[in-house]
Amino acid sequence: MNDADNQVLLRGRVADAAEIRTLPSGDELVSFRLMVERSAAARRRSRQLVDTFDCSAWTSRLRGKALRLNPGDRVEVSGELRRLFSSKGGGVSSRVYVDLGSLTRLPEPPVASSA
Template sequence: MSLAVIDRNDVVLRGRLSAPPELRPLPSGDTLLLFKLVVRRENPRPRAPRSDILTCVSTVPTLLRYASAWRTDDVVEVEGSLQRRFWRTPTGTAVAYEVSCRRGRKLQRTGRRAAREPA
């Protein structure tokens, strides 16, 4: 069996922005979009967290353009994949899990239909 049949890394998240998105220039000359998405847990246990804050990143130009108009508390939906990133710090190696987004859109607050912002 091939790896294409066994492995799958697809993430779809819908949640609220905890802060405005950031655009960070990279040494390569690319621009990194970074934002944090608050996603409620479906069935939280008593005294357990009711939501998770997930870091989302992207270098997709279309998504960078649309996300620059997003604001705190906007409800957005993103599609991408989960990735683990390592980097060196003065105290050792650090690690983080992030959602690498390939698409995203802002959703309307008053209804279920998405705003016309596919990326």
Template structure:
């Protein structure tokens, strides 16, 4: 029998600043979009939204910025929610770990 696992590891560039989202339940989740180049030789890239639920991960993400390179480990989840237009769902990586790999070199601030 083949073991079945749900493990995701992404390393890529952040395409926009991480942002907090307050859910109807009152819970807060931070979402970061990670852009990953395709490894199969085809041109292009894919992007994945990653949900950061734990306080430790959310605190880390506050210091990340667009074009920083991060590594995210987690599981693939499908989350269901309701809107005025009806039920919706989203597939995202639920992060169990994440870290900054390389910070975008930013110009020095002027005094």
């Protein structure tokens, strides 16, 4: 690993249906939002229970996987963080998203039975 390694691994639930976007270049990408629960330590510092991350799939294989996801599905994603800048109404804004390298649907955890 070098000093400039940009890799993230997140596990969470799909927040909403994936969307196909066609860029001005003609390239297509599929994006969705991933909700990740905050740790117990983080919840002690904030009332916010989850963080939401935008995820973008660029390859045809990952686009297909993303389009088969349903809201609430448990997934694991890995990739690199990217930052996009845009200017609207005279101001500049930015957002960070996960540029997906892998996407795996996870099985639901077993439901504990009450005896």
